Amino acid sequence: MTVSIATLVLGFVIGYLGQRSRLCFVSGYRDFILTHNTTLLKGVVGAFLGALGGYILFSHLGGVIPEFPIFLNVGIGTFRSEWLIMLVGGLGVGIVGVLSGGCPYRMHVLAAEGRKTQWFYLLGFYIGLVFYNLVTVHLMVVIRALL
Amino acid sequence: MSLRQVKVSPFQAGLVLGVGSALVQAYFKVIPPLAYGVCMVCHPRDLFNWIADHLFNLNWNFSMASTNWPVLTVVGVVLGALTAAYLHGELHFRPAQRPLFYFVNGFLMINFGLIIGACPIRIVLLSAYGDFTGVFTWVCIVAGVVLGTWFMRWYARRSVERQPSS
Numbered sequence: 094m095t096v097s098i099a100t101l102v103l104g105f106v107i108g109y110l111g112q113r114s115r116l117c118f119v120s121g122y123r124d125f126i127l128t129h130n131t132t133l134l135k136g137v138v139g140a141f142l143g144a145l146g147g148y149i150l151f152s153h154l155g156g157v158i159p160e161f162p163i164f165l166n167v168g169i170g171t172f173r174s175e176w177l178i179m180l181v182g183g184l185g186v187g188i189v190g191v192l193s194g195g196c197p198y199r200m201h202v203l204a205a206e207g208r209k210t211q212w213f214y215l216l217g218f219y220i221g222l223v224f225y226n227l228v229t230v231h232l233m234v235v236i237r238a239l240l
Numbered sequence: 241m242s243l244r245q246v247k248v249s250p251f252q253a254g255l256v257l258g259v260g261s262a263l264v265q266a267y268f269k270v271i272p273p274l275a276y277g278v279c280m281v282c283h284p285r286d287l288f289n290w291i292a293d294h295l296f297n298l299n300w301n302f303s304m305a306s307t308n309w310p311v312l313t314v315v316g317v318v319l320g321a322l323t324a325a326y327l328h329g330e331l332h333f334r335p336a337q338r339p340l341f342y343f344v345n346g347f348l349m350i351n352f353g354l355i356i357g358a359c360p361i362r363i364v365l366l367s368a369y370g371d372f373t374g375v376f377t378w379v380c381i382v383a384g385v386v387l388g389t390w391f392m393r394w395y396a397r398r399s400v401e402r403q404p405s406s
Contacts, residue, residue, distance in 0.1 A: 097309040099268030100283070103260045104316020107278065110253035111317065112324035113246075118360035121250070122385040127393075136250030137364060143258020144275070144368035147266075156266025162370025163274060176376065178355060183377040185352030186360065187384015191392060193345035196360045197280040197353065200346070201314060205321035209336035217346030222288055224347065225354050226300045233355060 108202060117199035119190035174240035178233075261365055270311065272304045275369040279362035281353030283313040 110116065114136065121133035152158035190196055193214060195203070200218070204211035261277025264270040270277055282303060289300035290310040305311060325331040336342075353359050356377055358366060363381060366374025 094309050095268050096270055096305055097312050099264045100270060101312040101316040103264050103278065104313035105320035105323075106260060106316075107253070107257045108317035108320025108322075109324040110248050110256055110320075112321040112330070113248040113328070114250045114253040116250045116253040116257070118364065119381075119385060122382050123389050126386060126389045133250050136254035139251040139254025140258040140361065140364050141254075141368050143255040143260075144262050144277075144365045145258070147259040147262025148369060151262055151266035154266075156263075157269070157271055158262070158266055159271075160274065164370050164372055175373065179373060179377045180380050182352050182356035183363075183380025184384040184387065186349065186356065187381040187386075188388040188391070189345050189348045189352060189384075190360065190381070191385050191388025193342060193349065197284075197349055198278075198317065198359065198361055201280065201317050202321040205318045206325040207331050207333040209334060210339065210342050213336055213339035214342040214346040214349075217343035217348075218350045219284070219288065219346075220343075221347035221350040222285055222354075225285075225351050226289065226292075226298075229351050229355065230301070 107198075108205070111198060111202045112206065115199075118196040119187070120195050120199065122187075123191055174237050177240060178236070257361070258365070258368065270305050273357075275362065275365040275371070275374070276303065276305055277365060278313060279359050279365075280314065280317070281350060281359035282357065282362065283311045285350075285354060286311050287314060 115133065116136040117133055118137055118140075121135075121137045124130040124132070125134045148158050148161050152161050193200065197218065200211050200214050204215050257278060261275070264277045265275070276282070286302040286306040287310045289298075289302040290306050292298045292300050293302070302310070322331070356363075358374075358377065360381055363374055363378045367378050
């Protein structure tokens with residue numbers, strides 16, 4: 094119950110702030126590349142600094158921040174396969190993010206503003222989730238075995 | 241000064257998001273996995289699969305943080321954005337443009353996101369946690385954005401060049 098309430102409240106706050114500030118974790122890089130505008134990029138920097146400060150502070154205050162800083166989250170044996178998957182997946186997220194005009198967070202915010210274009214994005218997003226559960230999960234097992 | 245007049249910069253919003261995600265992990269059990277305070281790919285997956293699992297016994301994967309109760313970040317984000325848009329008179333129903341294109345983009349985004357197990361927000365959180373793979377994936381996402389932006393530039397230029405001169 095705690096998890097649901099805490100995430101609902103945090104989600105509400107960042108949804109509200111995201112709508113007011115146009116915060117986006119893809120458009121920041123895109124705007125910087127296209128026009129050297131750093132307004133949205135500062136949001137990414139803010140999130141990094143806020144999270145870093147939060148992890149340091151709460152670990153000193155006795156919060157649950159285990160293994161911080163973690164440094165390497167991947168087993169040595171799975172090094173090559175995991176990094177290849179991260180490379181392909183990361184590139185995919187970046188390219189699709191630019192083509193759709195923002196990160197999934199921004200798309201949810203825009204959909205909540207009443208933009209029907211983003212409703213179709215979210216329709217694809219959640220149908221894609223079913224596809225992931227039915228197909229991609231099993232495909233990834235095969236790919237990991239082959240790598 | 242009322243809430244409506246308060247201006248929020250992206251930096252301030254990002255700062256709140258970062259601290260908030262660390263806070264829910266530290267004191268509200270949004271863990272494991274690590275640095276899981278906000279993820280707009282994994283949290284929708286957790287909620288969707290948790291409901292599917294409890295209603296239809298499908299045995300679809302969700303994180304351990306959602307074992308007893310699901311994470312509701314995505315519901316909160318939509319409600320928060322809806323409230324902000326309503327309060328500031330920005331809630332307008334606009335017609336859809338290129339719906340199939342956006343449908344495919346959403347479809348691809350969740351699949352790529354779940355393959356790396358994170359959205360661009362959680363990659364930043366993982367990097368702040370000191371995770372080298374998070375930093376590497378962050379670089380890959382930025383490289384993807386660069387490639388995507390180049391493609392859009394090239395496509396726009398080509399479209400202009402192909403237009404008949406009047």
